[in-house]
Amino acid sequence: MTTAAKQAEQLEVGLTLHRVGKQYGPITVLTGIDLTLRPGEVLALLGENGAGKSTVASIISGLVAPSTGSMTWRGAPYAPAAPADALSAGIGLIHQEMRLLPDLSIAENVFVGRLPMRGGRIDRAAMNARAAEQLKRLGLNVPPTTLVRHLRVAAQQQVEIAKALTLNAKLLIFDEPTAALGLDETDRLFEQIRRLKGEGVSFIYISHRLDEIPRIADRVAVIRDGRMVATHDTAQVPTKTLVEQMVGRPLDRMFPTIDPPPLETAPLLEVDGLTSARGDFADVSFSVRPGEVFGLAGIIGAGRTELVRAISGADPVSSGTVKINGQLVRLDGPRDALSRGVVLVPEDRKGQALILPQTIADNLALGNYARVAPSGWISRARTEDFARQAIKRFLIKGTAGQRVGQLSGGNQQKIVIAKSILRDPKVVILDEPTRGIDVGARAAIYQIVADLAREGMAVIVVSSDLDEVLGLAHRVMVLSRGRNRGVLDRETAGRVSVMELATT
Amino acid sequence: MEAKSSGGGGVLRFIRGATGPLIGLVLLCAFLSIATDTFLSVRNILNVMDQITVLGVMAVGMTFVILIGGIDLSVGSVLALSGMVMGYLGNNLGWPFGLAIVAALVASSACGFVSGLMITRLAMPAFIATLAMMSIARGIASIITNGQQIIGFPDWFSNLAIIRNFGFLTVTVGAMIVITVIAWVILQYRPAGRSLYAIGGSAEVARLAGINVRRTTLWVYTICAALAGLAGVILSARLDSAQPSSGIGYELDTIAAVVIGGASLSGGVGSIGRTVIGVLIIGFLRNGLNLLQVSPFVQQIVIGVVIAVAVAADTLRHRGE
Numbered sequence: 001m002t003t004a005a006k007q008a009e010q011l012e013v014g015l016t017l018h019r020v021g022k023q024y025g026p027i028t029v030l031t032g033i034d035l036t037l038r039p040g041e042v043l044a045l046l047g048e049n050g051a052g053k054s055t056v057a058s059i060i061s062g063l064v065a066p067s068t069g070s071m072t073w074r075g076a077p078y079a080p081a082a083p084a085d086a087l088s089a090g091i092g093l094i095h096q097e098m099r100l101l102p103d104l105s106i107a108e109n110v111f112v113g114r115l116p117m118r119g120g121r122i123d124r125a126a127m128n129a130r131a132a133e134q135l136k137r138l139g140l141n142v143p144p145t146t147l148v149r150h151l152r153v154a155a156q157q158q159v160e161i162a163k164a165l166t167l168n169a170k171l172l173i174f175d176e177p178t179a180a181l182g183l184d185e186t187d188r189l190f191e192q193i194r195r196l197k198g199e200g201v202s203f204i205y206i207s208h209r210l211d212e213i214p215r216i217a218d219r220v221a222v223i224r225d226g227r228m229v230a231t232h233d234t235a236q237v238p239t240k241t242l243v244e245q246m247v248g249r250p251l252d253r254m255f256p257t258i259d260p261p262p263l264e265t266a267p268l269l270e271v272d273g274l275t276s277a278r279g280d281f282a283d284v285s286f287s288v289r290p291g292e293v294f295g296l297a298g299i300i301g302a303g304r305t306e307l308v309r310a311i312s313g314a315d316p317v318s319s320g321t322v323k324i325n326g327q328l329v330r331l332d333g334p335r336d337a338l339s340r341g342v343v344l345v346p347e348d349r350k351g352q353a354l355i356l357p358q359t360i361a362d363n364l365a366l367g368n369y370a371r372v373a374p375s376g377w378i379s380r381a382r383t384e385d386f387a388r389q390a391i392k393r394f395l396i397k398g399t400a401g402q403r404v405g406q407l408s409g410g411n412q413q414k415i416v417i418a419k420s421i422l423r424d425p426k427v428v429i430l431d432e433p434t435r436g437i438d439v440g441a442r443a444a445i446y447q448i449v450a451d452l453a454r455e456g457m458a459v460i461v462v463s464s465d466l467d468e469v470l471g472l473a474h475r476v477m478v479l480s481r482g483r484n485r486g487v488l489d490r491e492t493a494g495r496v497s498v499m500e501l502a503t504t
Numbered sequence: 505m506e507a508k509s510s511g512g513g514g515v516l517r518f519i520r521g522a523t524g525p526l527i528g529l530v531l532l533c534a535f536l537s538i539a540t541d542t543f544l545s546v547r548n549i550l551n552v553m554d555q556i557t558v559l560g561v562m563a564v565g566m567t568f569v570i571l572i573g574g575i576d577l578s579v580g581s582v583l584a585l586s587g588m589v590m591g592y593l594g595n596n597l598g599w600p601f602g603l604a605i606v607a608a609l610v611a612s613s614a615c616g617f618v619s620g621l622m623i624t625r626l627a628m629p630a631f632i633a634t635l636a637m638m639s640i641a642r643g644i645a646s647i648i649t650n651g652q653q654i655i656g657f658p659d660w661f662s663n664l665a666i667i668r669n670f671g672f673l674t675v676t677v678g679a680m681i682v683i684t685v686i687a688w689v690i691l692q693y694r695p696a697g698r699s700l701y702a703i704g705g706s707a708e709v710a711r712l713a714g715i716n717v718r719r720t721t722l723w724v725y726t727i728c729a730a731l732a733g734l735a736g737v738i739l740s741a742r743l744d745s746a747q748p749s750s751g752i753g754y755e756l757d758t759i760a761a762v763v764i765g766g767a768s769l770s771g772g773v774g775s776i777g778r779t780v781i782g783v784l785i786i787g788f789l790r791n792g793l794n795l796l797q798v799s800p801f802v803q804q805i806v807i808g809v810v811i812a813v814a815v816a817a818d819t820l821r822h823r824g825e
Binding site for chain 1: 698699702705708709712716773
């Protein structure tokens, strides 16, 4: 065999994944993933939120070890124990959120951990020269001594790419690279990807923006519920087909029937022209009637969480109003919204709703002191009595004195919901109420949602799980890039119609 | 777990969660009782009580601060400022002495209020804000008399720390006990006290639950400084003098007492009961080392080792959970 032919054959082999699976305790997040990637190829990896795309990226880049299966890279077995192994093998992951040191220069960020040395000192000249070379290759016209803090998000991303390139990366994994980019910046990124492709670099490209796929990808793979459901050897696949493969057949899930409130009912919650002070969403208007379940759909980064946080007073707004029963809610903090009966069950349970090292009783009492002890004297006995009632009512598996951190996700979520419901709210907003929760607990939470609506509360359900939104909500509003793209009735709302609005 | 928490009387509840440090305290007392003739005598125990009043009062305020995940480095300086304000107004300006005490407490509280404003309004880290206040308060304390000490207070005032009412209780020790009990009741039974645990556990969770985190934080630093001011008054009574240089390093003793008791510097964990145990450990340890005629230099080493052991033991215990 000639050297050239041998080389060609080796080059044909990029990355392969063989029956790769991942379990976290009893939860299976990936099953039997097979994947091949040839040099100089862009593979788009698609799937709904939580389908397992990021886990695949993490396994390939050495962040997590697969539970089952094997990988090969350029013809040899590949099992990175840490990201450093992946990097030295030439595989780099460009995170959705940049992981750069803001107060160091571009060059220092590119070479952090392996600064070029000469005579026991850092060779700054060589470092800057090499960084400048990569920046030029990427078409980024900034001195390598600029502090990363002063760069725009798009430029920061270029620094990440430059970092990977100085490691002679042969495979770059992009996780939602364009989520924070404008149109021009996206075009620039695509140009660079094409140029690097020409140099033999391959890419795994994870994105929710389906319109980008035919522009940049060579092949498409779709993951759903941790399984590879389809691979296409071309990127020219109709969006509708991709969406259908992403959302798949409805799982066998039972949603309780909730009768919609009469149409003439006056709205309980009115949101008018609400605009984020941080630019996360703009000019969003909608209203929810008592007894109604209102769904809020959209992809990650569409501004859903930011919108509901603003409605509950947790984040600042620059304009617009929120009214409860016709009365304006002050949005300068969560206190006025809470006192008017708006409660938010946040997406981030651990960071925003629970104090994990403290007990169930302490967590339930938090913010509910007036109900725990109307006299103003909170004894442990009263706190625990209060907790026991909630534990019984919401079927929480645990005891009052148990630490919340020891509970399963489903039980933690029930505590968060219980804590909010015990305030006797009028408007209940649930952000990703079943994320990280097993199927049994999901049914219990759907039942709680139905009960709340039947009791005459206005319920807003935010979910990335389309089946959930469609199964629970009377109406669905679709957000995309911070804008209301339309409110669909239950009759007209379907997976495809929602996803089409969500990916605009 | 359930049985343990529902059983147990007031004493057990008071020291809840402080079992490790409590065992240490009991062992320490047992050892000192055997190793020395004088440790286990009423007279010596009363002496220790007198010696720990200043630390005990400051540690109550520091417990509040550490519970919300904060730190107050200014308490030693505020203590000095308080003594100087009282002495200057009472002795040099001839104010009624009671009024001078009140003014000292107001001045101290103001320091904490300003620290609290820096932390809540200017979003300064508590470490930096109170470090600044530590320097400012010390400076003001020294300016008042241009660095001179003030000696000789009214007899009734000095007697507060000397005369043992009912044969055992000085007013200053009594004040420490009353403050400790009030603080315990607030932390254990009042919404305001319970919110401190929530804020320390997670300020964002507490805020979203409708707790006014800013206002509470402001109060906590104000109260901590007020108690440091009271400690300054007590120290002045004990010494019958006030000095701009008093209380240097007390902030670290105070933090040590709270931490030895088992509070977490990241907030949310701690209690008055634990702090009392921490204060007693430091008090008995110093007293015992003196009785054993250990040099003050070696004492410093011992105290350092105790802090390290106490916190390491606590961390290891939690890692097991």
